[in-house]
Amino acid sequence: MARMKFLCDADRCIECNACVTACKNEHDVPWGINRRRVVTLNDGKPGERSISMACMHCTDAPCAAVCPVNCFYTTADAVVLHSKELCIGCGYCFYACPFGAPQYPRVSNFGTRGKMDKCTYCAGGPLADGSTAEYASYGANRLAEGKLPLCAEMCSTKALLAGDSDMIATIYKERVLKRGYGSGAWGWQTAYKETIAI
Amino acid sequence: MRFSLRSLVAAFALATALFATVPAFAQQPTSVNPTASSVQERQLLDALRAGTPGQGTTLSGRITIPDASAGNLIQPQGQAWRLFHQGAMHWIGAISILGMLGLLAVFYMTRGRIMIEAGRSGATILRFSTFERFIHWLTAGCFIILALSGLNVTFGKFVLAPIFGEGAFAAMSQWAKYAHNFLAWPFMLGLVFMFVTWVFHNIPDSTDINWIKKGGGLVGSEHPPAKKFNAGQKVIFWSVIIGGGLLSFSGVYLLFPEWAGGVLALQFWNIIHGIVAVLLIAAMIAHIYIGSIGMEGAADAMTSGEVDLNWAKEHHSLWVEEKMGKGAAHPHASAQPAE
Numbered sequence: 001m002a003r004m005k006f007l008c009d010a011d012r013c014i015e016c017n018a019c020v021t022a023c024k025n026e027h028d029v030p031w032g033i034n035r036r037r038v039v040t041l042n043d044g045k046p047g048e049r050s051i052s053m054a055c056m057h058c059t060d061a062p063c064a065a066v067c068p069v070n071c072f073y074t075t076a077d078a079v080v081l082h083s084k085e086l087c088i089g090c091g092y093c094f095y096a097c098p099f100g101a102p103q104y105p106r107v108s109n110f111g112t113r114g115k116m117d118k119c120t121y122c123a124g125g126p127l128a129d130g131s132t133a134e135y136a137s138y139g140a141n142r143l144a145e146g147k148l149p150l151c152a153e154m155c156s157t158k159a160l161l162a163g164d165s166d167m168i169a170t171i172y173k174e175r176v177l178k179r180g181y182g183s184g185a186w187g188w189q190t191a192y193k194e195t196i197a198i
Numbered sequence: 199m200r201f202s203l204r205s206l207v208a209a210f211a212l213a214t215a216l217f218a219t220v221p222a223f224a225q226q227p228t229s230v231n232p233t234a235s236s237v238q239e240r241q242l243l244d245a246l247r248a249g250t251p252g253q254g255t256t257l258s259g260r261i262t263i264p265d266a267s268a269g270n271l272i273q274p275q276g277q278a279w280r281l282f283h284q285g286a287m288h289w290i291g292a293i294s295i296l297g298m299l300g301l302l303a304v305f306y307m308t309r310g311r312i313m314i315e316a317g318r319s320g321a322t323i324l325r326f327s328t329f330e331r332f333i334h335w336l337t338a339g340c341f342i343i344l345a346l347s348g349l350n351v352t353f354g355k356f357v358l359a360p361i362f363g364e365g366a367f368a369a370m371s372q373w374a375k376y377a378h379n380f381l382a383w384p385f386m387l388g389l390v391f392m393f394v395t396w397v398f399h400n401i402p403d404s405t406d407i408n409w410i411k412k413g414g415g416l417v418g419s420e421h422p423p424a425k426k427f428n429a430g431q432k433v434i435f436w437s438v439i440i441g442g443g444l445l446s447f448s449g450v451y452l453l454f455p456e457w458a459g460g461v462l463a464l465q466f467w468n469i470i471h472g473i474v475a476v477l478l479i480a481a482m483i484a485h486i487y488i489g490s491i492g493m494e495g496a497a498d499a500m501t502s503g504e505v506d507l508n509w510a511k512e513h514h515s516l517w518v519e520e521k522m523g524k525g526a527a528h529p530h531a532s533a534q535p536a537e
Contacts, residue, residue, distance in 0.1 A: 017262060020263070032265075034263055034265070034268060037261060037263060037268050038261070038262070039258075039259040039260070039261055039268075039269055039270075039271040040259045040260045040261070041257070041259040041271065042259070043259060043260040051259075051271060053271055062276055062277060062280045065280055065284055066279075066280050066283050066284060067355075068350070068351045068352070068354060068355055068371060069354075069355065069359070069364070069367060069368040069371050070355055070359065070364060071368065085365070085368070086364060086365070086368035087368075088368060088371045088372045088375045089375070090351060090375060091452070091455065091464070092283070092351075092468075094455075094461065094464075095276060095279055095283075095461060095464055095465050095468060096276040096277075096279055096280045096283070097276055098272055098273055098274050098275075098276045098277065099271075099272060099273075100267070100268060100270055100273065100461065112376075112379060186271075186272075187272060190272055190274055190277075
């Protein structure tokens with residue numbers, strides 16, 4: 001099976017935030033939660049770079065390791081998903097995540113965290129593929145329809161790539177060779193303990 | 199005529215501009231190195247590990263959504279917290295709690311139950327008022343549920359999940375979380391009441407030095423004199439006040455993450471919360487032991503509040519002298535008043 005990853009080419013990202021908007025719209029993400037976000041480093045200075053970041057679907061995911069109820073699972077496509085049926089909203093995955101991906105809707109008084117929400121790689125959750133219940137809890141399941149995550153699919157500069165690791169790495173390497181520079185695959189070292197050698 | 203003059207000026211300006219820029223284009227490939235301004239993730243992470251003044255060890259940037267903390271792009275410290283939580287925390291918890299149970303088992307086998315040497319007198323003396331017993335059990339009841347639900351978060355998936363199955367275990371953990379979040383408040387209230395009620399009896403003094411020197415009656419059979427609380431009980435009191443205070447302080451941050459100021463602070467408070475919790479649980483196991491099976495007559499103090507006079511004389515001689523002076527003892531209190 002494929003090893004699905006995200007790759008953000010920081011030298012192409014123009015911080016249009018269309019990926020953020022597309023994600024919110026596609027999955028009907030509740031107010032206050034952003035499964036994807038765009039961060040601009042060195043804003044207004046030489047070397048300014050924008051990076052679109054979401055759950056990186058890590059190898060040996062820290063969230064899964066610390067979860068007290070083992071609600072995380074990795075699909076055959078290496079996508080890290082979780083069950084909102086099992087999640088108790090303790091916040092531990094947020095403490096462990098290097099990318100700040102897990103978020104919690106505030107459901108009641110005392111700041112009680114609701115069920116955790118994060119990027120699903122447009123792959124839904126443990127409920128039946130394409131069901132109404134799955135959409136309500138996790139959003140659209142594009143992967144089951146043979147489509148890639150919407151954020152990457154509609155990226156206007158094709159900065160954000162989604163797909164099989166080898167394939168997107170090859171595309172990125174070709175770009176770097178052609179234009180002569182690249183700031184690397186952001187988050188890969190942290191998420192996958194590997195980076196793209198060119 | 200005017201028209202042609204204007205186009206002549208325009209052509210001249212264009213030619214001048216071209217003449218000026220051509221050498222610049224020619225120079226560019228040698229003077230500009232495009233890779234110089236693109237930083238590799240590896241370099242940034244190395245710099246992060248060393249820490250940047252003012253920014254700490256998180257790679258942050260500008261973000262357009264209202265949640266400012268989302269501006270943190272990568273914070274690899276989560277890996278270290280994970281290693282602590284899945285490694286050291288298990289060991290600290292297991293060693294302190296199982297270690298304490300082991301120590302108490304050895305103590306029980308060697309020392310046995312500490313009996314009232316003179317036997318029960320039948321006369322009793324009021325040790326704890328209804329209010330004192332109420333705040334003790336308020337705090338104790340909350341603490342037991344907080345401790346069990348807290349241990350469940352760290353150890354439940356290894357111990358209970360295989361027994362219950364993941365669905366039932368998750369449902370139980372959900373209720374345990376609610377219990378933990380809400381019972382924290384009466385627990386904190388109990389802490390405040392206990393502090394106010396008992397702090398003056400728990401200020402260390404010279405009798406404590408003597409009590410500790412003589413092993414507190416735990417080793418040997420001598421009963422060193424003690425006031426209302428002996429040195430061992432004072433240690434328990436201050437463990438609860440300081441430990442409970444730290445648990446409350448860190449716990450409030452964990453309940454209200456927006457007050458903590460970022461994920462690094464939350465990781466820190468979580469580590470404090472975990473370590474203090476297992477140490478206090480170990481201390482409370484010892485407290486429960488000596489208050490129940492470990493010592494004859496001790497449990498009366500927190501159940502009926504009336505302790506046997508001989509028990510009081512042996513364990514809290516100075517306190518009894520003080521109370522007897524006020525005529526607080528009830529001879530044959532177990533008998534019905536003759537009316």
